[in-house]
Amino acid sequence: MASATTCGGLFVYKTTIGVDVYHKINYKNMEKIKNEVNFKNWIKNHKILTILISIFFLIMITNIFGGLNNSKIDYDNSNNYNSQKTQAIKITAVKLIEEYDENEVSAKQKYENKFLQIAGTIEDIGSDITGDPYIILEGQSGLSGVQCVFPKTQISNVSKLKNGDEVTVTGENIGSILNIILKDCDF
Numbered sequence: 001m002a003s004a005t006t007c008g009g010l011f012v013y014k015t016t017i018g019v020d021v022y023h024k025i026n027y028k029n030m031e032k033i034k035n036e037v038n039f040k041n042w043i044k045n046h047k048i049l050t051i052l053i054s055i056f057f058l059i060m061i062t063n064i065f066g067g068l069n070n071s072k073i074d075y076d077n078s079n080n081y082n083s084q085k086t087q088a089i090k091i092t093a094v095k096l097i098e099e100y101d102e103n104e105v106s107a108k109q110k111y112e113n114k115f116l117q118i119a120g121t122i123e124d125i126g127s128d129i130t131g132d133p134y135i136i137l138e139g140q141s142g143l144s145g146v147q148c149v150f151p152k153t154q155i156s157n158v159s160k161l162k163n164g165d166e167v168t169v170t171g172e173n174i175g176s177i178l179n180i181i182l183k184d185c186d187f
Contacts, residue, residue: 060177088170093120093146096180097139104176111173116182118146119168125161133158135167136179147179150186157187 043050089111096118100107120137123145127133133155136145148169150158161167171182 088115088117090117090119093118093137094140096146100176100180108175112175114173115170116173117168117170118148118182119166120146122161122163122165122167125158125163135161135169137167137169144179146182148182148185151184154186 091111096107096111096116099110118137120139122135123138124136125134128149132149132152134147134149135158136147139145148171167187169182169185169187171185174181174183
């Protein structure tokens with residue numbers, strides 16, 4: 001039978017044939033292993049919560065990427081596309097969010113899959129997981145804001161903006177997840 005002890009940062013154990021074996025203890029690795037074991041135990045003890053969180057993130061990712069391809073606008077006919085873009089519905093970000101808050105079904109019928117010309121104040125600037133730049137126009141109610149996603153060709157224009165700037169953006173409303181999302185935006 002083997003026996004083991006620790007001594008001055010060394011893990012010492014005797015094998016069954018009487019040979020002492022010394023291993024230097026790496027405390028950083030032990031802490032990582034301890035944290036991994038604690039996380040695995042938490043997952044085992046909270047199976048239902050873990051499954052629900054996983055399903056939530058799966059639905060979010062599916063909606064984000066599925067929604068981006070759910071456009072009803074005919075991009076093959078560029079004249080029609082440009083015509084629809086120039087005839088965009090003019091509205092402020094605050095008013096659009098108010099309408100979604102009052103009656104989301106009605107707002108979706110009125111605005112979804114249509115071009116909108118949105119005026120508002122920039123609350124956040126960033127890029128999504130595909131590298132496309134975006135701005136979020138602030139609202140004053142339940143939804144976070146209006147997220148305007150630009151093509152990569154607009155990076156230089158978006159990089160000149162800062163939080164608090166007043167802008168007017170035109171893009172296609174593809175629906176709402178946490179924000180109301182407009183894609184293919186330009187100024």
